[in-house]
Amino acid sequence: GAGVSQSPSNKVTEKGKDVELRCDPISGHTALYWYRQSLGQGLEFLIYFQGNSAPDKSGLPSDRFSAERTGGSVSTLTIQRTQQEDSAVYLCASSVREPIYGYTFGSGTRLTVV
Amino acid sequence: RKEVEQDPGPFNVPEGATVAFNCTYSNSASQSFFWYRQDCRKEPKLLMSVYSSGNEDGRFTAQLNRASQYISLLIRDSKLSDSATYLCVVNLLGGSARQLTFGSGTQLTVLP
Numbered sequence: 088g089a090g091v092s093q094s095p096s097n098k099v100t101e102k103g104k105d106v107e108l109r110c111d112p113i114s115g116h117t118a119l120y121w122y123r124q125s126l127g128q129g130l131e132f133l134i135y136f137q138g139n140s141a142p143d144k145s146g147l148p149s150d151r152f153s154a155e156r157t158g159g160s161v162s163t164l165t166i167q168r169t170q171q172e173d174s175a176v177y178l179c180a181s182s183v184r185e186p187i188y189g190y191t192f193g194s195g196t197r198l199t200v201v
Numbered sequence: 202r203k204e205v206e207q208d209p210g211p212f213n214v215p216e217g218a219t220v221a222f223n224c225t226y227s228n229s230a231s232q233s234f235f236w237y238r239q240d241c242r243k244e245p246k247l248l249m250s251v252y253s254s255g256n257e258d259g260r261f262t263a264q265l266n267r268a269s270q271y272i273s274l275l276i277r278d279s280k281l282s283d284s285a286t287y288l289c290v291v292n293l294l295g296g297s298a299r300q301l302t303f304g305s306g307t308q309l310t311v312l313p
Contacts, residue, residue, distance in 0.1 A: 129288075190301065192245055193244060194244050
């Protein structure tokens with residue numbers, strides 16, 4: 088597609104439920120990133136995928152968070168046993184290889200845990 | 202100390218004013234620098250890269266001072282449509298860059 092596509096755009100879930108967020112990067116972009124942004128806060132790095140290399144998971148806040156990227160394209164971020172503090176906008180970005188030219192972001196998934 | 206630090210503002214300026222934003226970063230080995238713009242409830246969008254010699258794009262001028270680990274963004278003749286949050290973004294890991302680190306942003310409102 089022309090841009091980074093994320094789904095769903097909004098998700099409301101009950102505390103304790105699992106959620107899956109999807110990201111479809113720009114075709115040909117080998118690098119894919121997940122960030123989250125809480126209300127009024129800056130972007131917090133979560134995880135980075137580059138080609139077939141092992142992902143950089145250093146930003147994942149707890150073991151309830153995991154992500155995978157299948158076939159070097161679509162990525163899924165999974166949050167297990169959601170907590171209220173997980174409420175945020177989850178942003179996916181992709182870049183050609185390394186971000187020397189910056190990233191292109193998707194429009195995000197707004198997650199609300201009630 | 203935050204890795205990328207910005208004055209949060211808000212900056213409220215009249216149309217036509219010139220406004221400048223500053224940003225400092227912690228890692229002297231950083232190589233890539235950007236300004237992003239984020240409108241309310243939207244994703245960040247790349248405004249411009251920042252080059253060592255400084256660069257200009259229309260009404261926008263970006264400067265880099267490596268010695269002071271400092272980046273600036275100057276907006277001339279500000280428009281109502283410039284109202285947004287401006288994010289300073291740095292590759293803190295340097296070299297071949299694995300990820301970018303975002304400042305918390307500076308909020309700008311241009312008033313009619």
